[in-house]
Amino acid sequence: MINKMIDKIKKTEAPIVVGLDPMLDYVPEHIxxxxxxxxxxxxxxxxxxxxxxxxxxxxxTYDIIPAVKPQIAMYEQFGVEGVKAYYKTIQYAKEKDLxxxxxxxxxxxxxxxxxxxxxxxxxxxxxxxxxxxxDEDFATVNPYMGYDSISPFIDVCKKENKGIFILVKTSNKxxxxxQDLKVNEKYLYEIVGEKVAKWGEEHMGSDYSYVGAVVGAxxxxxxxxxxxxxxxxxxxxxxxxAQGGKAEDLVNYFSKDGQGAIVNSSRGIIAAYKMEKYSSFxxxxxxxxxxxxxxDMKLELNKAISAR
Amino acid sequence: MINKMIDKIKKTEAPIVVGLDPMLDYVPEHIxxxxxxxxxxxxxxxxxxxxxxxxxxxxxTYDIIPAVKPQIAMYEQFGVEGVKAYYKTIQYAKEKDLxxxxxxxxxxxxxxxxxxxxxxxxxxxxxxxxxxxxDEDFATVNPYMGYDSISPFIDVCKKENKGIFILVKTSNKxxxxxQDLKVNEKYLYEIVGEKVAKWGEEHMGSDYSYVGAVVGAxxxxxxxxxxxxxxxxxxxxxxxxAQGGKAEDLVNYFSKDGQGAIVNSSRGIIAAYKMEKYSSFxxxxxxxxxxxxxxDMKLELNKAISAR
Numbered sequence: 212m213i214n215k216m217i218d219k220i221k222k223t224e225a226p227i228v229v230g231l232d233p234m235l236d237y238v239p240e241h242i243x244x245x246x247x248x249x250x251x252x253x254x255x256x257x258x259x260x261x262x263x264x265x266x267x268x269x270x271x272t273y274d275i276i277p278a279v280k281p282q283i284a285m286y287e288q289f290g291v292e293g294v295k296a297y298y299k300t301i302q303y304a305k306e307k308d309l310x311x312x313x314x315x316x317x318x319x320x321x322x323x324x325x326x327x328x329x330x331x332x333x334x335x336x337x338x339x340x341x342x343x344x345x346d347e348d349f350a351t352v353n354p355y356m357g358y359d360s361i362s363p364f365i366d367v368c369k370k371e372n373k374g375i376f377i378l379v380k381t382s383n384k385x386x387x388x389x390q391d392l393k394v395n396e397k398y399l400y401e402i403v404g405e406k407v408a409k410w411g412e413e414h415m416g417s418d419y420s421y422v423g424a425v426v427g428a429x430x431x432x433x434x435x436x437x438x439x440x441x442x443x444x445x446x447x448x449x450x451x452x453a454q455g456g457k458a459e460d461l462v463n464y465f466s467k468d469g470q471g472a473i474v475n476s477s478r479g480i481i482a483a484y485k486m487e488k489y490s491s492f493x494x495x496x497x498x499x500x501x502x503x504x505x506x507d508m509k510l511e512l513n514k515a516i517s518a519r
Numbered sequence: 520m521i522n523k524m525i526d527k528i529k530k531t532e533a534p535i536v537v538g539l540d541p542m543l544d545y546v547p548e549h550i551x552x553x554x555x556x557x558x559x560x561x562x563x564x565x566x567x568x569x570x571x572x573x574x575x576x577x578x579x580t581y582d583i584i585p586a587v588k589p590q591i592a593m594y595e596q597f598g599v600e601g602v603k604a605y606y607k608t609i610q611y612a613k614e615k616d617l618x619x620x621x622x623x624x625x626x627x628x629x630x631x632x633x634x635x636x637x638x639x640x641x642x643x644x645x646x647x648x649x650x651x652x653x654d655e656d657f658a659t660v661n662p663y664m665g666y667d668s669i670s671p672f673i674d675v676c677k678k679e680n681k682g683i684f685i686l687v688k689t690s691n692k693x694x695x696x697x698q699d700l701k702v703n704e705k706y707l708y709e710i711v712g713e714k715v716a717k718w719g720e721e722h723m724g725s726d727y728s729y730v731g732a733v734v735g736a737x738x739x740x741x742x743x744x745x746x747x748x749x750x751x752x753x754x755x756x757x758x759x760x761a762q763g764g765k766a767e768d769l770v771n772y773f774s775k776d777g778q779g780a781i782v783n784s785s786r787g788i789i790a791a792y793k794m795e796k797y798s799s800f801x802x803x804x805x806x807x808x809x810x811x812x813x814x815d816m817k818l819e820l821n822k823a824i825s826a827r
Contacts, residue, residue, distance in 0.1 A: 232631070235644075235645070243646075247646060252645050252646035252647065252648050253645060253648075253650070254643070254645060254650050254652070256645060256646075257643070257645040282627075282631055282634075284625070284627055284631045284632070284634040284635045284638065285631070285634050287634065287635060287638035287639070287652060287653070288634040288635070288637045288638035288643050288652055289638070289643060289645075289652060290606065290638065290643075290650070290651070290652035290653055291599070291602055291603050291606050293638070293652070294599055294602045295599050298598065298599050316625070316626060316627055316661075317592070317624070318624060318626075318661055318663075319590075319592055319624055320689065320690065320691035320757075321691060321692075323540070323590055323592045323593070324592070326590075326592040326593050326595065326596040327592045327595060327596070329596045330592065330595035330596035330597070330598065330601070331595070335562070335565070335596050335597060335598075336543075337543070337560050337561060337562060337564060337565040337597075338551075338555060338560035338564075339560065340560050340561075342561070342562050342598070343598070344562070344595060344596055344597060344598035344601070345595070345598055353624075353626055353661050353663055354663065354696075354697060355626075355661055355662065355663040355686060355689075355697060355698070356686070356689050356691055356693065356694055356696075356698075357691065357692075357693030357694055357695065357696030357697055357698070358693040358696055359691050359692055359693040360691065360693065378663060378664070381628065381663075381664050382628065383628035383629060383664055383665065383667050383668065384629075384665075384667055385664065385665030385666040385667040385668065386664055386665055387665065388662075388665030388666050388714070389662060389663060389665055389707065389710070389711065390663070390664075390665070392702045392707065392710065393702060393703075394700045394701060394702055394707075395701075399697065399700065399702075399707070402697070402700065403697060406696070449628075
């Protein structure tokens with residue numbers, strides 16, 4: 212799956228993953244109205260509005276991007292109905308041949324983590340039969356509990372030819388609270404990064420490991436260090452755009468071959484029509500606005516990469 | 520809610536939370552058979568079997584325990600149908616006036632974490648209306664991303680009079696990989712613990728904070744240190760029984776008043792009928808076996824506490 216993602220990045224020339232993190236505020240009125248008319252002003256109505264919104268974004272961008280990353284929190288806030296919309300979004304994106312990164316950030320003890328790994332990337336046995344739960348292609352994983360909370364995911368990844376991205380240095384302001392603590396002259400995120408690189412040797416694709424790392428766009432000096440520390444580790448880079456990360460800062464997250472990283476943008480793409488720059492698209496043109504935002508981001512990233 | 524939990528612990532004299540972490544292997548054949556007959560050998564069938572299993576355990580124990588802790592991973596492995604069973608289990612436990620700790624271990628950046636907080640403990644706005652998503656009383660939270668991944672939960676807890684347990688030192692074997700790293704003579708888990716205690720001052724109940732800590736039963740020396748370091752922090756203690764934690768080791772997790780901690784047991788209670796000690800109950804008596812296992816655990820814990 213890491214090979215497929217890299218192939219798709221090369222084909223689209225876009226190291227971009229669109230974060231499908233819909234807030235109800237992002238959803239145009241006409242979509243909400245129609246969903247509420249059919250399902251009421253209910254969790255079901257809200258979940259349906261979000262699913263329709265996502266479908267519009269996917270239809271408008273699937274030919275120019277390699278991957279999408281739905282953030283499950285945005286769906287869990289609508290309870291069971293939201294989780295249904297999460298599932299539908301994944302299935303639809305896969306129908307369009309997009310790589311799906313489930314941003315679930317799960318982390319638990321071995322037997323429990325195995326259940327998460329099976330539920331999100333693998334198959335569950337029921338009697339004599341096997342079923343996929345959510346069937347994402349990649350999942351994000353939290354390292355706080357150590358290796359036995361990682362290995363069940365690696366096992367399922369090997370079986371299913373799928374991958375994970377482990378949190379190393381996150382893009383948020385407080386990420387330094389613990390990740391930047393110094394252990395014998397090294398930052399905690401460096402120690403985590405070294406471990407991730409080592410664990411990744413267990414499950415290599417052609418050029419990069421199936422075990423990737425999350426390295427936030429908002430700390431570019433960290434991206435540079437981590438790129439050198441983890442040459443075979445693919446980076447999922449959140450924090451571009453709305454969170455403050457800029458294209459020129461991201462150059463060092465990529466390897467010399469221009470590969471090795473995929474940059475996420477959520478709000479900056481899916482809610483582009485709300486930005487002044489894309490306001491001419493209007494609410495009705497929200498999906499076209501998101502396509503234009505992808506094209507602009509692609510241009511910016513490629514300009515920065517080729518200028519280095 | 521922390522006050523309610525403490526009251527219920529006093530009333531039942533049982534600082535025990537039953538971990539509703541059902542594996543299909545734990546579910547007696549007659550329950551599976553009947554569920555598969557109605558819903559097929561499908562995810563729906565499996566989820567229904569698990570829900571029926573949980574209902575039996577709750578019916579058999581709700582009058583002698585203060586709380587249950589469903590582990591959402593065990594439900595997510597059955598996809599959307601599993602998540603429905605998770606929701607039903609929560610609602611049913613609350614009908615029986617049990618405190619529900621959602622073991623979800625969520626952790627993400629501020630805006631995303633807010634969606635989790637709202638989805639699990641708070642209310643989501645849809646148009647003019649407000650709805651609960653999953654409506655647990657407490658949730659477990661992962662600290663790796665720092666304070667801005669904690670504060671959205673504290674905000675919702677204040678509004679809803681609910682609480683959280685933040686992972687400090689977990690019960691699994693590899694918990695030391697990162698949690699035991701030394702930062703200026705202190706273990707990382709101590710630094711996290713100190714922060715948790717400090718954050719907890721923001722939202723105090725009568726004797727303990729609404730912001731609790733997860734401290735595993737499998738490292739008793741750690742429990743002792745953390746109890747002294749965090750006098751106002753309530754501990755959720757996993758790892759008793761099947762994972763290796765013993766009653767006499769847990770004495771120091773409690774405060775001098777015998778309060779301050781609630782001990783989780785999952786397999787040792789819900790799958791008690793599979794243990795030799797309780798085999799006379801048979802599959803048909805799985806729920807009664809779980810009641811007996813609770814009573815035995817209560818006796819052991821109270822004996823150890825009063826003997827110190």
